Amino acid sequence: MAPGSVKPSWRKPAGxxxxxxxxxxxxxxxxxxxxxxxxxxxxxxxxxxxxTGVVWVLPLGGVLRWMETGRWRSA
Structure with missing residues (x-):
């Protein structure tokens, strides 16, 4: 792996x-x-x-945040 490169995370495929x-x-x-x-x-x-077409999106905010940062809530 090249210096400065980012290691792929398992969170994105799991999310x-x-x-x-x-x-x-x-x-x-x-x-x-x-x-x-x-x-x-x-x-x-x-x-x-x-x-019902809008409400399903609400829980995804935490999942998307977790996929990017590894935390469920913003700091």
Missing amino acids: ALGIIAWIFLWVILVASFSSWIGQLHVLAQLPIYIV
Whole structure:
């Protein structure tokens, strides 16, 4: 390894696999409620799908920070 080069970290591939697993689990969770949500009026479905489409991103901030720094929270 050349002087001054950075050693690759295992956190990035592990974090990427974790993110993919999280997305997969989130999709299964939302899809499991689809029959119930589908019975609602379209205007009632809209906020549910907007919220579920945005909320899955919230836990990823810590994971992305961990992938870059090795810490879950900012210092």
